[in-house]
Amino acid sequence: MSTAEAQQIVDPFVPEGDSRWYRAMRHFWHPVAYSKDVAEAQMVSGRLLGERILVVRHEGTVRAFMDVCRHKGAAPSLGWVENGCINCPYHGWAYDMDGTLVSIPSRPELNGVLQLGLVRYLCRERSGLVWVSLSDEPWGDPPGIDEWDDPIMRWQTPPSYDWATSSPRRLENFVDFSHFPFVHENVLGTRDKARIESHDVWREGGSLRFDKVFVEPNVDRMKELLGIDDDTMAVRNWYRLTVPGSIALVRTFPNGRRYALYMVTAPTGLETCRNFWHIGADFVDAPSEMDFLLEFEYMVLDQDQPIVESQWPEHLPDRLNAETYVKVADDVTLAYRKWLFELAEELEPG
Ligand code: FES
Ligand SMILES: [Fe+2]
Known part of the structure; x- marks a missing residue:
């Protein structure tokens, strides 16, 4: 067998680079929680494609964010919801329901000055599930039964x-x-x-x-x-x-x-x-x-x-x-x- 031929024989089990199908998963809707588990003004955490996800219900509608505080990376989902804001449990930073940072309790003069926010994702409910897309333009709709x-x-x-x-x-x-x-x-x-x-x-x-x-x-x-x-x-x-x-x-x-x-x-x-x-x-x-x-x-x-x-x-x-x-x-x-x-x-x- 020539060297050139030998080089063409690949181990079919070794992925070529990172898996393309896995990268493509970002373009789809996936469930992160059951609807029944996300009560009004409550947060639930989930995980999707290695990312931490926070789901919250506000005035009946679910919203999803990256569950990573912009301060020191704690999980806001461990905190609390009050006055329509998500409060991080570590130092109390508060984000409104668009994810915008609105309060820094340790230095209130910075409120509104630091232009930061939680990363927000598309979020929908169907067939008793809360669906999230990490892409702004997901493929299709969340499937249901x-x-x-x-x-x-x-x-x-x-x-x-x-x-x-x-x-x-x-x-x-x-x-x-x-x-x-x-x-x-x-x-x-x-x-x-x-x-x-x-x-x-x-x-x-x-x-x-x-x-x-x-x-x-x-x-x-x-x-x-x-x-x-x-x-x-x-x-x-x-x-x-x-x-x-x-x-x-x-x-x-x-x-x-x-x-x-x-x-x-x-x-x-x-x-x-x-x-x-x-x-x-x-x-x-x-x-x-x-x-x-x-x-x-x-x-x-x-x-x-x-x-x-x-x-x-x-x-x-x-x-x-x-x-x-x-x-x-x-x-x-x-x-x-x-x-x-x-x-x-x-x-x-x-
Ligand atoms: S890590 Fe969230 S407020 Fe500090
Ligand atoms: Fe089976």
Whole structure:
């Protein structure tokens, strides 16, 4: 092999520079908190792409700032809100709701003289989440789930959870069909039915869409709740994946009942993510029934987490050929990565 040839062989796992998809994440909306957790005149802190974020609700509307005081860098979110101002806990500097510095208690004659302010970000609410964009011109709108406003659905919002992996890896796990019989054996699949049959994946209105019918075990309490006696049942799964990190899944059972899962993974760092979720169903009434569904989801998450956190590298490899895609079984993963990389190239050229 010539030296020139040898130089062309690259280790596909080593990222080329910093990850372009990660840099491109700045151009999207990401959730940093649940709406219900940000009460009037209260602050909540979050993290996005390595930056500290403060969210505050003022006169009903949420606002987001960099959670870094312009004085000595303490987190204003640890302070208090008073008279429509955010007060830093360290030396009491006060910022108004535009982020402008209005008060320096240790030298009041400097009030209005020091022209400083908290860095402000775009902030919106949708489907029970507070969304922030680090860019002034984000791509698209914060995605939501239509069923959130459906009066028949009963929703529950569990706490967000952090995983030690990149948000694209977490998202891919959600839509990875061929792991069901292995990671979730006898829960979401069985090994004798590991083969994945072909299904369409298409782009629709800014999202990736696909449907899948699974023959699943129908066990335990689920049988009772659904009122379906069969030991296995065909469940229609309707998916909408919105780049870069949201997935709406609506499951329709043979009797027409629906179960919905909405998950949005936010990149807190290159190799860390915070995941927000709602679960909804139109066949439960009592809180204990909802608890049962939640326990089920926690069992699934507990099975997934160690496997997904074991994936190396934790960040998504920048090149499509760094990993292997199996025909049909990995169609969604491939379509997702292609789109993510396509957008990254468009949003972060060069
Ligand atoms: S660090 Fe915030 S007031 Fe000093
Ligand atoms: Fe899983």
